[in-house]
Amino acid sequence: METGILLESGTNELEILEFKVGSNYYGINVAKIKEILSYQEPTPIPNAHPCVEGIFMPREEIISIIDLAKNLNLAPSVDKSKDMYIVTNFNKLNIAFHVHGVVGIHRVSWADIIKPDDTVNSAGSGVATGIIKIDKRLIVILDFEKIVSDINPETGLRVSDIKQLEDRERNNSPIIMAEDSALLGKLIYDSLTKAGYTNVKRFKDGKAAWDQLCEYKKNGTIDENVHCVITDIEMPQMDGHRLTKLIKDDDDLKRVPVIIFSSLINDEMRRKGQMLGADEQLTKPEIGKLVGAVDRLIY
Template identity: 50%
Template structure:
């Protein structure tokens, strides 16, 4: 099953996404279609000695060698023995391709980001494993945090403050930055790395809607203009309530906001999807976890 990315949500910034629903054990989960390159029948896997317990091994898919991550191991599912219906979801994120083993794939749903809720603190670990919860057709679908799964296996694929320290001593900046990022872990890492780079006046929001509400609040203020209080916006793409494409479009269509530079910082900056950020008016697009590249773009814009 190959997916035509060009035909998916061609109208960028609609605050919608398409979710592939799949099963792992008895659980029902989802993945953003934009992360998926194809879905194939599970095949024989070559074992990798001394690898992480969540890595099943490697496969050769046409001309590419891909690492296989077993989501049954990641999610602690008891093996049922019969894996004849298993599928590999071939995903591209953080500029790399990974095959994820799942028990089966059902269908694709098109929904609004407004329908996605954040896991509550009472969900006993759910927050660390998922990015959102969808209630649809009488069932609960968990959107897995695939980026965190990959970083847990290979921490070098994450954001690291040591990368910034290699830039050397930097001047402190008084520029004010707004960041929309739904991951609490990434908000903490961005706070540390941006502060190390000299950008200490950073205001964080959990999604695009909260960031836009803040800009609109400043818009009505009699004390300062929006541009005095915000010199740059950094946004993730996948966020409950309002995604980064829709946020960027709303900023660039507003006469009071449109001169504020917007950087999209996401694991979904691929060759196929880059045009979506261009369409909504993003000034720059940087792939996670390239934090040094992000800082270089901030330096150029403000």
């Protein structure tokens, strides 16, 4: 089963693939998926992380397999005849996730996705980015980036890239950042601060950032309060593509540079961002390149 679902850019919608692990229902953004394959016995790797089940080679590329049941502390599959591999691509990595069955694909609005509260994602340790109700089922959308970075921290933000930028002059240019992950938001904020940007305002999703931009527009204070917008793509309430579209379609705001900083940047998503008018698009591990982009677009 290969995915080939294209959505119109900037509609604030996404496609969710619903799948099962044990008796629980989970979801993943279709934009992360390369293909879905039937389970095949993996080749184990000695001394690998306990959640890495092994590797397989569906074509000419070796792909690591993460056992989601083990990662989520659930019981293993009893009958593997219905098991599947969801082969993903994000953060420039190809990784397969072993699941116990695929239910189907749903087109939903980001506005309908509920952000889990701190009882679910305590201290940034949870792996749920959103919850949506479909046909009386609660589907938990998982944070696959966090699952992978917990296994191998080198796949997360390369904050070490900022070390060489710490002695730069301070810059008070106002930057708006929309990022729903509290942990990643803090890492990006801290990295920008270390690189000299001391006036960064953080917002939990695109809608909160857009509401603030509208307030600046209403007060006639855009130039004083925003010199650049940095946005993730995947966010509840309003995604980064919708936020970019709203900014670039607005006569008063369209001059504000927009940087899309997301794990989802691939050829297809890059084309969508270009169509919407994004000034720069970068994949999330490249925090050093993000600072370079801010430097170019603000000056």
